[in-house]
Amino acid sequence: MMNTTDYLQVIDETIKNGPYKANWESLSAYEVPQWYRQAKFGIFIHWGLYSVPAFSNEWYSRNMYIQGTKEYEHHLAVYGNHKEFGYKDFIPLFTAKQFDPGGWAALFKASGARYVIPVAEHHDGFQMYKSAVSHYNTYDMGPGRDILGELKAAFEEQGLELGVSSHRAEHWFFMSHGKAFDSDIREPLVRGDFYWPAMPEPDHHDPYGSPPSGEYLEDWLIRCCELVDQYQPKIFYFDWWIENAAFRPYLQKFAAYYYNRAAERGMPAAINYKHDAFMFGSAVPDVERGQFAELKPFFWQTDTAAARNSWCYTENNDYKSAAEIIRDLVDIVSKNGNLLLNVGPKADGSFAEEDQAILTAIGSWLGTNGEAIYDTSFWRIFGEGPTRIEEGQFTDGQAKTFTPEDIRFTVKGSCLYATVLVYPEDGIVRIQSLREKSPCFEGILRDVTVLGFSEQPAWERDTEALTIRTTAVTSALPVVFKLELA
Numbered sequence: 001m002m003n004t005t006d007y008l009q010v011i012d013e014t015i016k017n018g019p020y021k022a023n024w025e026s027l028s029a030y031e032v033p034q035w036y037r038q039a040k041f042g043i044f045i046h047w048g049l050y051s052v053p054a055f056s057n058e059w060y061s062r063n064m065y066i067q068g069t070k071e072y073e074h075h076l077a078v079y080g081n082h083k084e085f086g087y088k089d090f091i092p093l094f095t096a097k098q099f100d101p102g103g104w105a106a107l108f109k110a111s112g113a114r115y116v117i118p119v120a121e122h123h124d125g126f127q128m129y130k131s132a133v134s135h136y137n138t139y140d141m142g143p144g145r146d147i148l149g150e151l152k153a154a155f156e157e158q159g160l161e162l163g164v165s166s167h168r169a170e171h172w173f174f175m176s177h178g179k180a181f182d183s184d185i186r187e188p189l190v191r192g193d194f195y196w197p198a199m200p201e202p203d204h205h206d207p208y209g210s211p212p213s214g215e216y217l218e219d220w221l222i223r224c225c226e227l228v229d230q231y232q233p234k235i236f237y238f239d240w241w242i243e244n245a246a247f248r249p250y251l252q253k254f255a256a257y258y259y260n261r262a263a264e265r266g267m268p269a270a271i272n273y274k275h276d277a278f279m280f281g282s283a284v285p286d287v288e289r290g291q292f293a294e295l296k297p298f299f300w301q302t303d304t305a306a307a308r309n310s311w312c313y314t315e316n317n318d319y320k321s322a323a324e325i326i327r328d329l330v331d332i333v334s335k336n337g338n339l340l341l342n343v344g345p346k347a348d349g350s351f352a353e354e355d356q357a358i359l360t361a362i363g364s365w366l367g368t369n370g371e372a373i374y375d376t377s378f379w380r381i382f383g384e385g386p387t388r389i390e391e392g393q394f395t396d397g398q399a400k401t402f403t404p405e406d407i408r409f410t411v412k413g414s415c416l417y418a419t420v421l422v423y424p425e426d427g428i429v430r431i432q433s434l435r436e437k438s439p440c441f442e443g444i445l446r447d448v449t450v451l452g453f454s455e456q457p458a459w460e461r462d463t464e465a466l467t468i469r470t471t472a473v474t475s476a477l478p479v480v481f482k483l484e485l486a
Contacts (some may be wrong), residue, residue, distance in 0.1 A: 001132055002132035002133055002134070002222070002226075004133075004218065004219075004222055004318070006036075007222055007226075008221075008222065008303075011221065011253065011257050012323050014260050014261065015253060015257055015260060016137045016386065016438050017120075017255045017260075018256065018257075018259075018260025018261075018263060018264070018371065019259075019260065019263055020029070020256040020259040020263070020379075021256055022252040022253045022255075022256040023250070023252060023437065024181065024252065024279040024282060026181065026256065027252065027255050027256065027278075027279065027282035027283075028267040028279065028281045030099065030259060030282050031268075032083060032270060032282065032284060032299045033234070033268030033270055034268075034350055035161070035234075035268070036115070036234070036235065036270050036284075036299075037299055038161050038374060038375045038376075039114035039115050039161070039177070039328060039337065039338060039374070040114070040329075040333050040338050040339070040373050040374055041111075041113050041114060041180055041339050041373065042113050042114065042115040042116060042117060042163070042235075042338065042339070042340045042341070042387070043108045043111065043113045043115075043116045043117070043160060043340070043341055043342075043343065043359075043361075044117050044119075044165070044237075044303055044305075044311075044340045044342035044343070045116065045118040045130070045342065045345065046058050046096050046114075046119050046122070046305075046312045046340060046342055046343075047062070047118070047119065047125055047147075047312065047344060047349075048094075048119065048122050048124065048128060048309040048347045048392065049087065049090045049091060049094050049124055049126050049142075049310070050090075050122070050312050051094070051312050051313055051344065051345065051347040052090045052122060053074075053075070053078070053079075053090065053345045054091045054114075054312070054313055054314045054315055054346070054347065054473040055068060055071065055074050055314060055315070056071050056310070056314060056323045057073075057309065057310035057311065057312060058138060058310060058311045058312035058344075059071075059123070059463065059474065060087075060483075061087045061124035061174065061175065061362070062123065062146055062174050062177065064082070064087065065082065065087075065175065065180075065183060065398075066177045067106030067176035067177075067181060067210060068486070069448070073090060075120040075381070082114065082178065082181070082182075082183035082184060082204050083182050083183055083184055084184075084278070084425075085356070086182075086183060086184030086185065087124065087175070087177070087184075087186065087195075088194050088195070089184075091126070091129060091136075091141050091142050092141075092142065093347070094138075094143065094333065094347060094451060095142065095143055095348070096142070096143040096145065096147070096347070096348060096349045096369075097348050098136075098346075098348040098349040098350045099145070099147070099345075099348070099349025100258050100349065101150040101151050101154035102154045102157070102175055104159065104345075105151070105154035105155050105158040105349065106158065106162060107192065107274065107356065107359055108155075108158070108160060108359070108393075109158040109160060109444065110359065111359035111360070111362050111363040111366075112362055112365075112367065112370060113160065113341075114161060114374070115160060115161035115163055115235060115437070116151070116155055116160050116161070116162060116163065117162075117163035117164065117165050117225040117235055117237050117340065118148060118151055118163075118164065118165065119145075119165045119167060120164040120165060120166055120227055121166055121167060121168045121223065122167045122299075122470040123167050123168075123170040123174040123239075124171070124174065124175075125141075125168070125171045125174070125175070125194060125195070126130045126138075126194075128147045128148055128378035129146055129147060129148035129149060129227070129230070129231070130148075130149060130230070131226060131228060132144040132226065133160075133219070133222055134192060135192075135409050136194045138333045139413050142172065142218070142321075146233055147229075148164065148227075149231065152231055152452050154367070155230065156208075157425065161234045161400045162231065162232075162234060162235075162299070163233050163234055163235030163236065163237060164235075164236060164237070165236075165237040165238075165239065165274065166223070166224055166231040166236070166237070166238060166239070166436065167239040168220055168223055168224070168243045168365050169212075169220060169238070169239070169240075169241045169244070169247065170239065172199055172212045172216055172241075173198070173199050173201040173202065173210060174195060174198075174199060174201075175198040176198045176199055176200055176201050178195070178198065179198060179269075184216050185198055185284060187406050189217060193360065197213070197216060197409055199212075200256070202227055207244075210248040211244060212244070212246050212247070213246070214400065215462070217246065218248075218250075218262070220250065221253060221254055221436055222237070222253050223249050224289065225254065225257055225258075225415065228257065228261055231467050232261075232265065232267065233269070234267065234268075234269055234270070235269065235270045235271075235272060236258060236269070236270070236272070236304075237271075237272040237286070237340075238272060238273050238274070239274070240274050240275060240277075240288075241245065241263050241276070241279045241452070242273070243275040243276060243277035245246070247277070250310070251278060252278060254451060255278070255282060255283065256440050258271065269299070270283070270284050271283035271284065271301075272285075272286040272357055273285060273286060273477060274287075274288060274393075276287050278472075281298075283310070284301055285298070285300050285301070285339075286300070286301045286302070287301070287302050287303075287392070287393050288301065288302075288303055288304075288393045288394065289302075289303070289304045289305070289394045289395065289396045290302065290304075290390075290391070290393040290394055290395040290434045291328065291331065291332050291335070291337065291389060291391070291395070292335050292337070292389070292391055293388065293389045293390070293391040294333045295334070295336060295338070295378055295381065295382040296335055296336050296337070298336070299336055299337070299338075300336065300337045300338075301337055301339075301340055301343065302337055302338070302339050302347075303329070303339065303360050304328070304339070304340075304341060304342065305341070305342040305343075305344070306319055306320060306325070306341060306342065306343050306344075306354070306355055306394050307319050307320070307344070308320060308396070309398060310344065311344060312344040313345060313346045313347075313352060313355075314338075317344075317352070317354070319354045319355075319358065320358070320396075320399065321358075321399070322357070322358045322361035322365075322477075323361075323476060323477050324399045324400070325341060325436065326338075326361075326362060326365050326477055326478060327400070327402055327478060328396075328400075329373070329418045330372075330373070330408045330478055331382075331383070331389065331421075331423065333373055333376065333379060333406055333408075333410060334379075334382040334383050334408035334409055334410055334419075335382045335408065337378050337416065341362075343355045343358075343359065346398045357377050365477055365478075368402055368451055368452040369419075369451050369452065369478070369480045369484070371412070371417070371451070371482075372417035372451065372480045372482070373410065374409055375412060376410035376411060376412045376417065377408040377410065377411055377412065378409075378410065379410065379411045379416060379440075380441075381409065381433060381440055382408060382409060383406070383407050383408030383409055383433075384406075384407040384420075384431070384432055384433050385402070385403060385407055386403060386405055386406070387400060387401065387402050387403060387406045391462060396426060399434065402421040402422045403421075403422055404420060404423065404424035404429070405430075406421040406422065407419065407420055407421070407429075407431055407433075407455060414485050414486075415416045415482055415483065415484055416441075416482075416483040416485055417478070417480055417481070417482055417483070418431055418434075418481045418483060419478050419479070419480045419481075420478060420479045420480075421478050421480070422478075423473065423474070423475050423479045425474075427469060427470040427471055427473055427474075428467065428468070428470075429467070429468040429470075429481070430450065430464075430465040430466070430468075431466045431467075431468070432464070432465045433463055434463055434465070434466035434483070435461060435462065435463055435465045435466060436461050436462055437461050437463060439486070441476075443485055443486060444485065444486035445461065445483060445484075445486075446484040446486055447483075447484040448468055448481055448483055448484075449482045449484075450470065450473055450479060450480070450481055450482070451479075451480040451481075451482055452479075452480075453470075453473050453479075455470055455472045455473055457469060457470050457473075457481070468481060
């Protein structure tokens with residue numbers, strides 16, 4: 001096992017000798033890597049012990065210990081008494097017999113994604129990689145494989161960038177409800193135990209209550225830095241609760257260590273955060289299950305899932321349509337953002353048919369229209385149309401009702417791309433922002449073509465709109481016009 005004292009000293013020395021220091025002033029010099037800004041589309045993966053029960057969602061490990069919940073009752077009915085069969089007893093059942101890292105990488109490549117972020121450790125505390133910090137990981141237990149290491153190698157073969165996600169912060173309290181009755185979660189719990197520390201859970205009146213101890217925060221820091229050193233991720237994604245004030249000095253230490261390690265390797269890296277956990281400008285803000293209503297001058301990311309009800313696979317997942325996800329991707333990119341789309345493999349390592357179909361459909365659309373997405377920048381305005389996006393997180397509960405008037409813009413070189421989110425049945429598109437004497441565009445429009453179709457559209461500009469007419473273009477998915485400018 002790791003000598004934590006020595007490792008903490010390595011962390012301190014790396015910060016001392018590197019360009020980035022553990023304070024916001026120094027970290028504000030951070031710049032978002034260009035490759036990340038240009039990638040536009042990535043894949044998120046929630047896969048772990050919670051995929052074995054495949055019930056309700058990925059919070060099964062917490063909720064199964066809360067008496068009266070559907071997870072608690074389900075656990076009693078299917079697995080029996082919590083004292084005899086607790087969450088730890090899912091480890092031997094997590095064998096991942098059909099896990100094929102090469103097949104995963106090929107599927108993600110076919111989806112059009114350019115980076116992939118597996119959850120390395122979820123709130124439950126089970127590490128999906130070989131670790132010197134704890135034996136509760138996929139190499140020492142369960143599958144007996146370094147899942148993250150195998151994925152990294154497979155992604156590299158496909159030209160996909162690797163990120164990692166840590167949800168470890170919430171483990172401080174995540175398993176605490178098992179102490180309320182006679183379960184397998186009982187004192188004494190010491191560092192290194194699977195359920196440690198299982199402290200009281202903050203409530204909505206005091207969300208930052210029960211602040212983590214110094215011992216726990218050091219353990220959290222070491223786990224994060226271990227991921228950096230072993231797997232060299234290009235992106236490090238953090239889930240919520242790191243905004244707890246107790247984490248601040250440790251977040252600064254981690255960011256300085258990570259950015260310094262990246263600088264040593266000549267490998268620009270990025271951190272994703274929520275809820276203002278990082279000082280603005282020191283990392284990339286992320287909007288969970290939501291997006292912004294307007295174009296932003298700063299780069300940002302949306303993370304959402306293919307299913308509305310869960311991040312992991314369950315037997316009753318409520319899947320979005322590929323068309324809905326593609327429209328959101330176009331909208332997000334037009335506003336200077338990236339889309340990180342989550343899929344949840346089954347416990348055995350295979351993917352549900354619905355997940356595969358969604359990824360394949362997105363990849364097919366990007367194969368035709370990707371030049372309007374990849375390597376593009378935002379334009380003077382993000383778009384036009386009557387549909388207003390509800391801003392903020394957790395706003396993707398229902399599909400947005402876009403119209404043929406809803407159009408989004410991106411730009412690359414001398415080309416402006418106008419993506420019609422819902423193509424009109426009559427084939428007539430009117431773009432008011434490109435009318436003659438528009439405050440948005442007073443230049444010369446040389447030509448208009450439509451991606452993926454051989455028809456040459458007819459077009460004209462007047463003081464009302466740029467009007468584009470087609471007769472053979474039909475699609476249930478967004479249609480992209482390529483406008484060549486002088």
